[in-house]
Amino acid sequence: MATVQIRGVTKRYGGVQVMHGVDVDIEDGEFVVLVGPSGYGKSTLLRMIAGLEEVSGGTISIGGRVVNDMLPKERDIAMVFQSYALYPHKTVAQNMGFPLLMQKRPKAEIEEKVRKAAEILDLTKYLDRYPRQLSGGQRQRVAMGRAIVRDPQVFLFDEPLSNLDAKLRVSMRVEIKELHQRLRTTTVYVTHDQIEAMTMAHKIVVMRDGRVEQIGRPLDLYDRPANLFVAGFIGSPAMNFLEGRLATRDGRRVVETADGTALPLEGAAAEDGRRVTYGIRPEHISVGEGGIPVKVSVFEPTGSETLIFGRLGGQLIDALVRDRIEGEPGQTLPFRIDPRRAHLFDTATGVRL
Amino acid sequence: MRSRKTPWLSVALWSLLSFVTLFPIYWMFVISMKAPVELFSTPDILLRSLDWSNYVEVLESPTLRGYMVNSLVISSGNAVLVTALGFLACYALTRYDLPGKESIFFWTITNRMAPPAVFLLPLFLLLTQVYRIGDFSLLDTRIGMILVYCTFNLPFAIWTLRPTLDAIPKELDEAALVDGASAWRVIWDVILPLARPGLAVTLILTWVFAWNEYLLAATLTNFTARTLTTGLSEYVTTTGTAWGIMAAISVFTLIPALIVFSLVQRHIVTGLTFGAVKG
Numbered sequence: 001m002a003t004v005q006i007r008g009v010t011k012r013y014g015g016v017q018v019m020h021g022v023d024v025d026i027e028d029g030e031f032v033v034l035v036g037p038s039g040y041g042k043s044t045l046l047r048m049i050a051g052l053e054e055v056s057g058g059t060i061s062i063g064g065r066v067v068n069d070m071l072p073k074e075r076d077i078a079m080v081f082q083s084y085a086l087y088p089h090k091t092v093a094q095n096m097g098f099p100l101l102m103q104k105r106p107k108a109e110i111e112e113k114v115r116k117a118a119e120i121l122d123l124t125k126y127l128d129r130y131p132r133q134l135s136g137g138q139r140q141r142v143a144m145g146r147a148i149v150r151d152p153q154v155f156l157f158d159e160p161l162s163n164l165d166a167k168l169r170v171s172m173r174v175e176i177k178e179l180h181q182r183l184r185t186t187t188v189y190v191t192h193d194q195i196e197a198m199t200m201a202h203k204i205v206v207m208r209d210g211r212v213e214q215i216g217r218p219l220d221l222y223d224r225p226a227n228l229f230v231a232g233f234i235g236s237p238a239m240n241f242l243e244g245r246l247a248t249r250d251g252r253r254v255v256e257t258a259d260g261t262a263l264p265l266e267g268a269a270a271e272d273g274r275r276v277t278y279g280i281r282p283e284h285i286s287v288g289e290g291g292i293p294v295k296v297s298v299f300e301p302t303g304s305e306t307l308i309f310g311r312l313g314g315q316l317i318d319a320l321v322r323d324r325i326e327g328e329p330g331q332t333l334p335f336r337i338d339p340r341r342a343h344l345f346d347t348a349t350g351v352r353l
Numbered sequence: 354m355r356s357r358k359t360p361w362l363s364v365a366l367w368s369l370l371s372f373v374t375l376f377p378i379y380w381m382f383v384i385s386m387k388a389p390v391e392l393f394s395t396p397d398i399l400l401r402s403l404d405w406s407n408y409v410e411v412l413e414s415p416t417l418r419g420y421m422v423n424s425l426v427i428s429s430g431n432a433v434l435v436t437a438l439g440f441l442a443c444y445a446l447t448r449y450d451l452p453g454k455e456s457i458f459f460w461t462i463t464n465r466m467a468p469p470a471v472f473l474l475p476l477f478l479l480l481t482q483v484y485r486i487g488d489f490s491l492l493d494t495r496i497g498m499i500l501v502y503c504t505f506n507l508p509f510a511i512w513t514l515r516p517t518l519d520a521i522p523k524e525l526d527e528a529a530l531v532d533g534a535s536a537w538r539v540i541w542d543v544i545l546p547l548a549r550p551g552l553a554v555t556l557i558l559t560w561v562f563a564w565n566e567y568l569l570a571a572t573l574t575n576f577t578a579r580t581l582t583t584g585l586s587e588y589v590t591t592t593g594t595a596w597g598i599m600a601a602i603s604v605f606t607l608i609p610a611l612i613v614f615s616l617v618q619r620h621i622v623t624g625l626t627f628g629a630v631k632g
Contacts, residue, residue: 052527073533085528089546098542102533146532 002063002076002153002186003028004049009058011044011210019044019210021058026203029184031177033201035191036233041210042190043158049188050079050156063153073102078147079156082163084139086131092118092142093127099150117145120179137168144176148183155180157189161196173200194234198222206230228350231279231343237307240285240317242278243347246270255344259313261292264339270346270353277350279343282307285319291334294319299327308333378607385600392597407601417602420584424564425609426495427580431502432560436552438503439510440518444540446511447518448526458515461508469505473572476501480573493575501569506559513558517551518544553617560613564606581606 004026011019019041026032034042047053049060051072059066067075078099086095093114100110118124121141131139140160147155157176161169177200180187191197197204198218206213206221206229214226218234225231231239244257246265254262255278263278270276287308294317300307306325309318310333319335327333344353383400384392385407411417442461446454480491480501491497521544529539545552567582574583585602588595 050527050531052530072527072530073535077531079528079531081524081528083522083524085522085524087525087529087543098529098534099532102538146528150533 003061004154004186004188005059005061006045006049007059007061009045009048009060010056011041011048011053012056017056017210019056022207022210022212024205024212024215026186026188029186031180031187031189031200031202032205033189033191033197033203034205034207035194035197036207036213038192040208042192042205042207044210045207046079046156046158046188046190049075049154050077051075076153077156078150078152078154079158080140080143080147080160082159084131084143084163086139086142086146088131091128091130092123092134092145095131095142096123096145096149099146103150113149114145117149120148120182121145121175136164137172140164140172141175144179148179148185151185153186155185155187157187159190159192161191162193169196176200195236198234204234206233224352225279225343226352228277228279228345231345231352235281237282237318237320239279239281239343241345242280242312242315242317244276244278246272246274246276248272257313257315261313263292263342264337265342265344266339270344275347276353277345277347279345280337280341282318282320284338284341285317285321286336286338287319287321287323287325287333288336289334291336293332294335295330295332296327297329299325299329301326310335381600381603381607384596385604387597389595389597407597408604410598411601411605417581417584420579420581421605423495423574423578424580424582424606427498427502427578428560428563430495430499431506431563432556434499435503435506435510435559436514436556439507439514439555440545440548440552442507442511443514443518444544447515448523458511461511464504464508469568472504473569476504476569477573492573493577493579495578498570498574498578498580501573502559502563502566506562509562510555510559513555514548514551517548521547557614557617561610564610 004024006022006024006026009019009022010017022041022045024032034045036042044053048055049062051067051070051074055068059068061067062075062077087098090098093111096114096117097110100113105113114127115124118127121144123138123141123145126134126138126142131142134142140163143160160176161172164172173196176189189196189200201218203215204218204221205215208229214221214230216224221230221234225234225239228241232241242255242257242263244255244261244263247254247256247262249256249262253265253267255265255276256262263280265278292312294310294312296308296310298309300309301324305320305322307318307320308325309316311317312335317335325333345351346353380398383398386400386402386404388404388406391402391404445451446458451457477492480497482490484491484497491500525543525547526539529543530536534542565582566580570578570580571583571586574580581602585599588599588602
């Protein structure tokens with residue numbers, strides 16, 4: 001186990017800069033998730049930690065050692081790839097034992113460690129099979145087995161579940177989390193799935209365009225997103241954004257939309273008249289007496305909850321309620337917004353106010 | 354359920370093609386088993402008796418034995434060399450961001466676009482004048498012919514091997530590097546086994562090219578490095594053509610090709626990379 005420090009890391013491809021001074025501190029034994037939409041630099045950062053991409057500027061340290069110029073094999077890391085990257089001509093046992101073979105460990109030790117890893121991952125009966133003879137989930141477990149046999153300082157996961165179907169993804173997510181709880185190895189995990197990030201991470205790093213947008217614990221990001229991007233990315237369904245201006249009505253601060261609707265606020269520090277974006281998560285809206293009238297366009301009942309889509313003064317808004325509400329498109333429902341749960345962002349900069 | 358009918362048309366077509374392909378070989382064998390007198394008496398496509406005299410003459414001739422050894426050494430040496438070099442070149446072309454690599458790749462094959470005769474004079478000058486140390490030149494040497502065939506076989510090997518190496522996911526290289534392998538171990542332990550079908554095809558095709566080649570061998574060898582194909586022409590003389598011996602030599606040229614093919618054909622299997630990545 002080890003700490004990982006990323007200090008002012010930049011990445012250039014020719015004249016194009018794709019990463020702009022990224023700083024991340026990862027504690028010993030921590031499970032950190034790099035999350036963001038595809039193509040925003042999170043996999044590049046992971047590959048730089050692994051040594052598969054050169055670092056253009058800044059430093060990456062593992063266990064206190066700057067590893068910028070070290071080969072991947074010298075960094076004491078193990079990586080699980082999105083495509084599994086299993087060696088197709090080797091059996092499961094040979095795949096898992098390969099890192100130890102490269103370290104020239106004795107055969108008996110390799111067999112013992114492979115056996116133990118296979119027990120942990122429930123792969124014992126598949127040790128003599130080839131990757132092509134395994135299911136997607138089993139292949140992913142072999143890839144994890146290959147990573148854990150060498151007992152590295154850091155695990156790196158590059159979107160390991162994105163090739164699995166939804167059901168298998170949930171069970172593998174639990175397996176990876178259990179594995180981390182058991183091994184306590186420092187882990188850096190890349191995903192574009194914010195649910196994976198929220199459910200697995202000790203700490204989430206939200207990335208966009210090669211920059212860190214926010215770092216924090218999952219619920220901190222959910223409760224206090226630093227900007228519109230994080231607010232819109234974290235949480236499912238996504239947060240509602242309604243544009244308006246700050247105003248005071250009857251001595252209470254509100255956000256006034258273009259059609260004159262007053263959205264309730266609690267303690268906004270900015271001046272009246274300022275253009276702002278009002279954020280409210282669908283699950284923080286209820287339907288009941290005294291709410292803002294919203295013309296509903298679609299009802300989506302899922303059994304346990306109902307997602308209601310509508311328009312408020314021409315702007316889209318949706319509510320997620322636990323009650324079973326049945327209605328007709330076109331009808332008007334009162335949406336009650338909890339002002340303590342509202343978020344306020346500067347429309348021009350996107351920064352939280 | 355539809356009943357399975359015998360596809361008579363396909364059977365007939367394949368039978369015809371097989372006959373057209375195999376008949377000349379059969380006829381060559383028939384001719385090689387006949388004495389000269391019998392050969393010119395009554396034309397007969399049936400093998401009525403076994404006369405091994407042509408084979409005995411070929412095997413007892415130290416000159417022809419030498420030609421056969423030359424052919425084997427030159428073809429095998431060239432095939433191994435171009436396959437190894439082609440593999441490494443393709444590995445670099447498919448794995449690294451080399452400036453202008455597509456141009457490099459395209460221009461390599463231009464060697465095969467011109468007729469071999471165009472290269473005769475430059476190659477002759479190269480072997481006799483450029484690669485010359487004192488009295489030693491590469492003309493009429495086995496190593497000289499191995500290098501000459503590289504001119505044509507190396508581009509071919511690179512083009513044949515590229516799809517094979519392109520099909521091997523780069524994540525496998527990266528996984529091996531992270532697993533602690535050096536660059537050479539990545540090639541040896543991961544890439545080479547997966548490229549085996551492509552390597553086998555390349556090996557056999559380049560071997561066959563060198564084995565069958567006549568023009569360059571006839572021009573750039575005299576006696577020391579002379580090959581079987583050029584040896585054949587020695588039996589077409591002003592006093593006549595020794596058809597029986599030529600047929601026997603031809604059968605001898607066929608046998609090693611069949612052996613080489615049978616040795617490598619088991620490696621010519623596809624789908625070895627299945628299961629490497631998602632799927």
